[in-house]
Every structure is written in C-alpha cells, then in structure tokens.
Amino acid sequence: MTKKSIDFFKTSNMAVEINIMRCVHCEGEFYELEDKELDDCPLCGNGFDEEPVKEAYDSETYTLIVDHKTGIPSVIRNDEYEPVTKEPTL
Numbered sequence: 200m201t202k203k204s205i206d207f208f209k210t211s212n213m214a215v216e217i218n219i220m221r222c223v224h225c226e227g228e229f230y231e232l233e234d235k236e237l238d239d240c241p242l243c244g245n246g247f248d249e250e251p252v253k254e255a256y257d258s259e260t261y262t263l264i265v266d267h268k269t270g271i272p273s274v275i276r277n278d279e280y281e282p283v284t285k286e287p288t289l
C-alpha cells in the first residue's frame with residue numbers, strides 16, 4: 200500500500216483521543232472521546248452514578264485535520280499517511 204503524503208506544517212491538526220471504557224454495570228467495553236464522556240452506558244443504558252473504568256487510551260491512531268481552503272474537517276488514520284518533513288532552511 201502506497202501511503203498518501205500529508206504536510207502537518209500546512210494542515211491544521213489535532214490528535215483524536217479515544218478511551219476504551221468498561222461499564223461497571225454490564226462489564227461491557229465501549230469507546231468514547233477523551234473529555235467527552237457519556238452520561239449513560241451505550242450498551243446497557245444504565246446511568247454512570249458510578250464512573251466507568253478506563254481500560255485504555257489511544258491518541259496515536261487517528262488525527263483530526265481541516266482543509267485550509269474549504270474548512271471541511273476529516274479524520275485520518277495515521278498509518279495511511281507519510282508526514283512530509285520540513286526542509287531545513289539555511
């Protein structure tokens with residue numbers, strides 16, 4: 200697979216931070232965005248009066264970017280892209 204290239208110096212971007220959580224009621228695992236916690240379990244529907252357990256955290260896999268011409272955001276998989284490295288300016 201040939202990787203697409205992306206220049207992060209010209210593409211505004213931020214890491215997509217995803218938590219893998221485990222519900223204290225049904226023991227089910229689900230994903231949510233860091234700092235954007237769900238109020239109820241998406242699997243069993245019980246409210247989180249007791250906080251779900253954070254099993255894992257991932258900020259390495261996906262990046263949110265915005266097209267500087269159109270303003271259209273998209274999420275990319277980091278391993279499908281080769282970052283363009285900045286040429287050193289002398």
Ligand SMILES: [Zn+2]
Nearest residue numbers: 222225240243
């Ligand atoms: Zn649950």
